[in-house]
Amino acid sequence: MTVAKTQETSIQGKGEVSAMNRMLLVPFGTLFSLVALAAAAGQQPAMPKYFVNSPLCKMPYVDPFSADVMAIYKKIKLKDCHNDSELVTAEYDPKLKQYRVHTRLDLARKMAKENVTLECGYQKIYRDGNATIPDDAYRMSKVIPLTDNLVVPNDVEYITTRCFLNSSNSKNHKSNITQRDAMTFVQDHLTPEELVHSFRLLNDEQDPKPNVIILGIDSTSRINLRRTMPQVLRFLKNLPGWFEMQGYNKVGDNTLPNLLAILTGDNHVENIEAGKFKVRGFEDSLDYIWQHFKEAGYTTAYAEDCQSLSTFNFHKPGFIRQPVDYYLRPFVRAIEKTLKLERRFETIFCVGRHISSGYVWDFAVQFVQRLLEETPMFGVFWSNSFTHNVFSAGSAMDHLFREYLLLLLKLGLFKRSIVLLVSDHGYRFGNIRTRTKSGYLDERLPMMWLYVPPWFRKKYPHYVANLRKNRNRLSSNYDVHMTLQHILQLNTRSHEAFDARIKAKKCPNCRSLFFELPENRSCSEAGITEKWCTCHPTTTVTNRTQYMAVARAVVQGMNQHLVAKKLTHLCENFQLNSVEVMDRKEILGERSTTAATEHVYVLNFQTVYKKPKFEATVRWNPRSSTLKMNVDELSRKDSYSATAKCVKDSLVKKYCICKKLPGKQHK
Numbered sequence: 001m002t003v004a005k006t007q008e009t010s011i012q013g014k015g016e017v018s019a020m021n022r023m024l025l026v027p028f029g030t031l032f033s034l035v036a037l038a039a040a041a042g043q044q045p046a047m048p049k050y051f052v053n054s055p056l057c058k059m060p061y062v063d064p065f066s067a068d069v070m071a072i073y074k075k076i077k078l079k080d081c082h083n084d085s086e087l088v089t090a091e092y093d094p095k096l097k098q099y100r101v102h103t104r105l106d107l108a109r110k111m112a113k114e115n116v117t118l119e120c121g122y123q124k125i126y127r128d129g130n131a132t133i134p135d136d137a138y139r140m141s142k143v144i145p146l147t148d149n150l151v152v153p154n155d156v157e158y159i160t161t162r163c164f165l166n167s168s169n170s171k172n173h174k175s176n177i178t179q180r181d182a183m184t185f186v187q188d189h190l191t192p193e194e195l196v197h198s199f200r201l202l203n204d205e206q207d208p209k210p211n212v213i214i215l216g217i218d219s220t221s222r223i224n225l226r227r228t229m230p231q232v233l234r235f236l237k238n239l240p241g242w243f244e245m246q247g248y249n250k251v252g253d254n255t256l257p258n259l260l261a262i263l264t265g266d267n268h269v270e271n272i273e274a275g276k277f278k279v280r281g282f283e284d285s286l287d288y289i290w291q292h293f294k295e296a297g298y299t300t301a302y303a304e305d306c307q308s309l310s311t312f313n314f315h316k317p318g319f320i321r322q323p324v325d326y327y328l329r330p331f332v333r334a335i336e337k338t339l340k341l342e343r344r345f346e347t348i349f350c351v352g353r354h355i356s357s358g359y360v361w362d363f364a365v366q367f368v369q370r371l372l373e374e375t376p377m378f379g380v381f382w383s384n385s386f387t388h389n390v391f392s393a394g395s396a397m398d399h400l401f402r403e404y405l406l407l408l409l410k411l412g413l414f415k416r417s418i419v420l421l422v423s424d425h426g427y428r429f430g431n432i433r434t435r436t437k438s439g440y441l442d443e444r445l446p447m448m449w450l451y452v453p454p455w456f457r458k459k460y461p462h463y464v465a466n467l468r469k470n471r472n473r474l475s476s477n478y479d480v481h482m483t484l485q486h487i488l489q490l491n492t493r494s495h496e497a498f499d500a501r502i503k504a505k506k507c508p509n510c511r512s513l514f515f516e517l518p519e520n521r522s523c524s525e526a527g528i529t530e531k532w533c534t535c536h537p538t539t540t541v542t543n544r545t546q547y548m549a550v551a552r553a554v555v556q557g558m559n560q561h562l563v564a565k566k567l568t569h570l571c572e573n574f575q576l577n578s579v580e581v582m583d584r585k586e587i588l589g590e591r592s593t594t595a596a597t598e599h600v601y602v603l604n605f606q607t608v609y610k611k612p613k614f615e616a617t618v619r620w621n622p623r624s625s626t627l628k629m630n631v632d633e634l635s636r637k638d639s640y641s642a643t644a645k646c647v648k649d650s651l652v653k654k655y656c657i658c659k660k661l662p663g664k665q666h667k
């Protein structure tokens, strides 16, 4: 009932709302965030000060529309990747339970402005499980004729298409048009017995299995979501059942550790630093939550755009065994290798005729459309392409992403499913980090929204009450991991009742968001290390003697690290250029004796060669002038892409400033 009603109002209001939003962008967003936060904290609508305010955690609220950010923010209008008609379209036939493709001779004739014939063919794409690196290998069949109304065979999951417009007048060059495209199909793999079993799991009176769909948008803080995607925010706000974890703090630097913490309960930073992820087969050996869902009778999916950036494949071999039932990787790899690419927002944005992330969202829609009534589903759908490098670029996709959410709503996803809209971190590098004060917080505070459907809210009101309380408590990726574990056994009534083996390895006390989180919780209790913790108040150190002493020690530590890692033949030695700012963190709850002997500093500085900008979080003993730091943990605030071409490891790329090699000068 509730869902149907919301659906109506949302869809009806669409045109008006988007027109209104364009005019009222800034005031509207501000108003919402103020009201929401104030309501959550039970205050008058006034400028809130904190996302979390407890004795052990004072996480500052960040105004998305502060003057320094708005000075560099630019709302971007989306340009499509093509401007001609689609000559091949596909539709799902729910009666036949198969896909059908259409070829559009009528449109072809309009396009060519003459009486052409249309000749189309397709090539099937599939993963080559026998290759040494199967995630990077794909195969394509020979060209198979594609005729109008063709029913797509059940073993075809991914295709590229090619259509020729052939003119009877062979001298007419204008009609020599070729159109290439690509599309996905979610085919049913279940046997009749499995279908019966799945149907029972879905429709169990006592304990129906909720679907779990995780929608990820890379590099999007809760702050930047408000700035760049007001229409998506409206969707989240208008549909009852969404809860935003406003005290959510990341637990690692980039996508891999943060996503692993959610998917495996461990951020694996030691294994990343030790280079284990580069070993073929290592990624297969981890204990992923999708495997647990699979064992519980779910059908699983994982899709991510941008084949070179993608989480499990960026300078890594990826999975040897296909990790889930529906795996988009071979398709993404194939289309990025065979279709025309167009770069926008400093990444590959158009792949052939479509937006890169559109393939991921289409796949999510197909997954839901195809399996919603058949089997419990667990799916992760992650987009990198538009938000990874440019902090304003989310604004270009705001309307389109909301359209996808509305489509999922129309398909019935929100009736029975738990949905997460998440990010891995905020902006890690670029102008928002180097030029704004809030960049430090933006990087550390990814968005984390959790939706629970009407039946869940009715059946588990106490879980919902806890979700509401937890919105303004400190939470982390490990709590999200435990929430996913909890979904598999919703009748578990306390954290203590969970089997020790499924508790998050890096944070055994981290708990499902359906349980109340401790009000007075510290970062270490939430599995968040000092480097990423946003709970501690900071004060700027203005004594130059003090900050220069720390900065010199940091640079010395970085040079020693290059020696220890045997990188001095590749990477330039560091020399301090300048200190931008050094803040001292007041560690709440720390014993005063420790605080007196060991200070925690966040140092922002620049070194000489190529002028890279770094941020280091270090411990400094002012009496003995000794430093504790982990160079692998260093943040690089400007892009490393131009300075790190000589190394492959993404950790090393952050700090290695490649030497100009004498032999390569004339290349």
Ligand SMILES: *[C@@H]1O[C@H](CO)[C@@H](O)[C@H](O)[C@H]1NC(C)=O
Residues within 6 Å of the ligand: 081, 082, 083, 084
């Ligand atoms: C249509 O797209 C083509 C190729 O992408 C481009 O060259 C052309 O300028 C576009 N035309 C319009 C009207 O946008």
Ligand SMILES: *[C@@H]1O[C@H](CO)[C@@H](O)[C@H](O)[C@H]1NC(C)=O
Residues within 6 Å of the ligand: 115, 116, 117, 168
């Ligand atoms: C277009 O061409 C087809 C065969 O190539 C022919 O059968 C048809 O009559 C033609 N139509 C027109 C309007 O010329």
Ligand SMILES: *[C@@H]1O[C@H](CO)[C@@H](O)[C@H](O)[C@H]1NC(C)=O
Residues within 6 Å of the ligand: 127, 128, 129, 130
């Ligand atoms: C992999 O090798 C096996 C055995 O030779 C073969 O049956 C299978 O078809 C191959 N798979 C692919 C994707 O080529």
Ligand SMILES: *[C@@H]1O[C@H](CO)[C@@H](O)[C@H](O)[C@H]1NC(C)=O
Residues within 6 Å of the ligand: 119, 164, 166, 167, 168
């Ligand atoms: C295009 O049409 C001409 C004349 O109708 C025919 O001879 C030729 O084989 C066609 N070309 C292709 C590539 O099918």
Ligand SMILES: *[C@@H]1O[C@H](CO)[C@@H](O)[C@H](O)[C@H]1NC(C)=O
Residues within 6 Å of the ligand: 173, 176
């Ligand atoms: C047009 O298409 C025909 C058949 O595919 C090809 O032989 C010819 O070279 C093409 N002409 C141009 C100008 O591309």
Ligand SMILES: *[C@@H]1O[C@H](CO)[C@@H](O)[C@H](O)[C@H]1NC(C)=O
Residues within 6 Å of the ligand: 055, 056, 520, 589
């Ligand atoms: C919060 O926790 C700290 C450390 O456990 C403790 O010292 C402090 O008294 C607690 N404060 C409140 C208000 O519970």
Ligand SMILES: *[C@@H]1O[C@H](CO)[C@@H](O)[C@H](O)[C@H]1NC(C)=O
Residues within 6 Å of the ligand: 543, 544, 545, 546
């Ligand atoms: C600055 O720091 C140094 C070293 O800690 C100290 O000796 C000096 O007195 C400080 N200067 C001021 C003005 O506080």
